[in-house]
Amino acid sequence: MISQEAFYAAKLAYEIDAADVAYALSEGDASLVLVDARSAEAYAHETIPGALSLPHRLMAADSTAHLSRELTYVTFCDGIGCNGSTKGALNLTRLGFKVKELQGGIDWWKRDGYATTRDAGCGKEVCDVC
Numbered sequence: 743m744i745s746q747e748a749f750y751a752a753k754l755a756y757e758i759d760a761a762d763v764a765y766a767l768s769e770g771d772a773s774l775v776l777v778d779a780r781s782a783e784a785y786a787h788e789t790i791p792g793a794l795s796l797p798h799r800l801m802a803a804d805s806t807a808h809l810s811r812e813l814t815y816v817t818f819c820d821g822i823g824c825n826g827s828t829k830g831a832l833n834l835t836r837l838g839f840k841v842k843e844l845q846g847g848i849d850w851w852k853r854d855g856y857a858t859t860r861d862a863g864c865g866k867e868v869c870d871v872c
Contacts, residue, residue: 756831758816758842760854767792775809776844779817779830788860790818790851798830806837814840821849 744752766774776793778785785795796805798817809815815834819826824847831841844851852858 756842757845759845760851760856763816763844763851764854764856773813775813775815777815777817777830777834778819778848779826780819780824784820788848788858790848791857791859793818796830798826798833801830801833801837803837806834806839809839811839814842816842816844818844818847818851821847 763774763776776790777796778789778793779796779798779801781797782795785793785797789795798819817827817830817834819830827843827847831843834841846853848858
């Protein structure tokens with residue numbers, strides 16, 4: 743049986759919350775890369791600034807060949823009612839990447855007061871914040 747301490751340590755090794763992501767990014771931590779595991783349409787509508795669009799259904803060796811294996815990828819989807827981030831995390835892990843899952847997805851990101859591309863007026867357009 744796993745100890746309670748080991749359980750929580752393992753959980754933190756594979757999950758991250760919005761505050762920790764925002765802090766790491768504000769400190770210039772270039773080792774974290776946000777990955778929007780939702781559809782390209784959902785990404786175009788609204789995402790977290792700086793996130794890559796990589797739908798979990800399209801994750802494969804060829805679609806991830808350009809990604810560095812030295813970085814940690816933080817997958818996210820809509821929120822707790824969506825398992826796209828879990829599917830994306832599993833896919834990327836199977837492909838040999840270091841991965842964490844953003845707790846609560848874009849929903850909890852916004853609830854914690856962090857901006858999205860829709861807030862920045864980006865939408866489908868390219869902008870400096872995106």
